Amino acid sequence: MLVKHAASTEAEIRIGTDGKSLDTRGLEFEINDWDRYAVEEALRIKEAHGGEVVVVGVGIDCDPTLRKCLAMGADRAIKVPIDTGMDPYLTAKAIKEAIKGEKFDLILAGVMSQDLNYSLVGVLLAAMLDLPFATAVTSVKIEDGKVRVLRELEGGYQEEDVLPLPCLLTVQSGINEPRYVSIMGIKRARTKELREVKVTLGEPTLVVERIYHPPIKKAEMLEGDAPKIVDQLIEILKSRGLI
C-alpha cells in the first residue's frame, strides 16, 4: 500500500525565492486524498480475506501520514526517508528498492497525488516490477487467485477487467467511505512497527526549471459587501434574460 504525505491544495501556496521551489512554511501536509481511499480498500480486503497491510511512504517527514494509516488499521509501515522532489520516477525506484524482500499479493496506490497530480508512481512501480496493473479502479473483488476490477473511463463509462495476483491497482476516489481514526486506533498505532529503509536516490529524470503562477484569463470579479455583490449578480442574470 503506497501512501504520500502530500501538501494540501486548500492553503495558500507560495513560491520559494529561487523561483524553483515551494515555500514550505505556508504548506499544510496531510495524507493524499486518493490514498485515504486506497488504504481503506486495503483494510477491507484484509478484513474479508485475511493477511497483512503494509504501508510504504517516501519522504523525509512522512511519519504523520504513515502513523495515520497505522491508526486506521494498517499492520506496519516502511518509511523511505528521501526527498524525490518533483520526480516520480525516483519515488517509484526508491519504493522498488525499499520493498525488496517483501512478499505481497497486491499493491494498492491512489490514482494521483493531490499536490503534483502526475498519476505516475503506481504504474511506474508496476513496470519496474513487471506486474500486471490497472488504474482508476472503482471496484475491487478478490476471487481465487485473481482480482476482478472496474476501471473508470471517460464520460461515465467503466470497464471490467480480471487480473492475476500479484498485481498493482491504483484506486479512484469515491470507491468506498474511508473510516475515521479512533482514539483506540491511535493508541494501538504507537506500538506498531514503523521501519526506516535507506535507499540511494537515483539519477533525476525531471529537473524543475521554474515554478510560476499560470497566465490565466481572469474572471471579472464582483466586489463589495454581500448585498452589493448580489445586486450586481442579479443585474447580470437579468441582462442575459436568465430571470
Added chain:
Amino acid sequence: MRVFAIAEHRFGELNSISFELLHLANSIKGSGTSEAVIIGRNVAGFARELVRHADKVWVISDESLENYNPDLYIDVLLQLFRIETPDIVLIGHTSQGCELAPYLAVKLGGSVATDVVGVNVSNDAVTVSRYIFQGKLMVDLKITKLPCVLTIRQGVFKEGPEVNGEVINTDIKPSRSPARSFVKFIKPEVGEVDISQADVIVAVGRGIGDASNIKLAEELAQILGGVVAGSRPVIDSGWLPKDRQVGISGKTVKPKLYLALGISGAFQHVIGMKDSDLIIAVNKDPEAPIFGVAHYGIASDLFEIVPLLIKKLKEIRG
C-alpha cells in the same frame, strides 16, 4: 526529433486527442518526423484520417487488439519502437494514456511526464510545462533522459498543418497473451435528470461542506429553473448521485448559466463545463483556478452570497 503520437479510439470512434498529439508533434519535430501509431482491428479508415496530419502512420492491426488492453498495446508498441526508435512519444492524458505512458517509459529506459500543456524543444533539449496543485501553479521541467513519454492534456493543441504523409501497414502481432483480461464495458448510469440537457446548472464542489447544505443549491436551482450538479468530491462523498457529475469522468455540459459554488476548478472538472454560455463562480479562495474559466467571479463565502441571492430572487418573483 522523431516524435510519435499514439492514436486513441473507443466504440469505433477516433478520439480527437489523436489529432491534437499530431499537431504538437508537427510543431516540435524540427527536421525530424511526426509519426502516428494506430492500434486496433480494421483501423484503415482511422489511418487515412491520421495521415493528413502525419509524416507516417504505423498501423498495427490484429483481432486481439479490438479493445484496448495495456499488456497487448505495450507489447506491440515495444516491438515497433525496437526498430523505429522514438525521441518523444506523445499520448493523450486519458484513462488509456495514463496506463501506457509510465509503463512504456520504464520499458524504453526513458523518462515520463504527464498532463503536459506545453512542450519546448531547442538544441535537442526538451522542456515541458504542466500544472500542479490542481491548477493553482505551473512548473517547467527539463527532461534529462530521452526518449521521453509525455501525456498531453486534451484541448490544448487544437490547430495544426496538413502534412499528408504515408501509411505503413506493419505485420506486428502481440507476442503473448495478456495478463489482464478485458471483460466488458459498462454504460453510464441513467438518472432521473439529464444535466447535459439543462439550461441552468447550479454546481456544487467541496466548498459546500456537507450533504445537508445541498438543499441550499437545490433551492437556488429551483428558483432559476435549473438542476443541481456537482464536482468529483461531492459525488465521491455520496452527496449527489454519479449521474450529476460534471467533468471528464462524468458529463460535459453547455448550459446558458453555470453557477459554480465552492468548486476549485481542477482541469478534470473544467473540461466538462468550460463551454457554458455564462459561468459565474463563487469561491472563498481568490486563487482558485475556477476564476480562470469563469466570466464573473465572487471571492466570498458562498453561505453569505447564496441565501441572500435566493431572498432577492424570491422578492423579484414575488
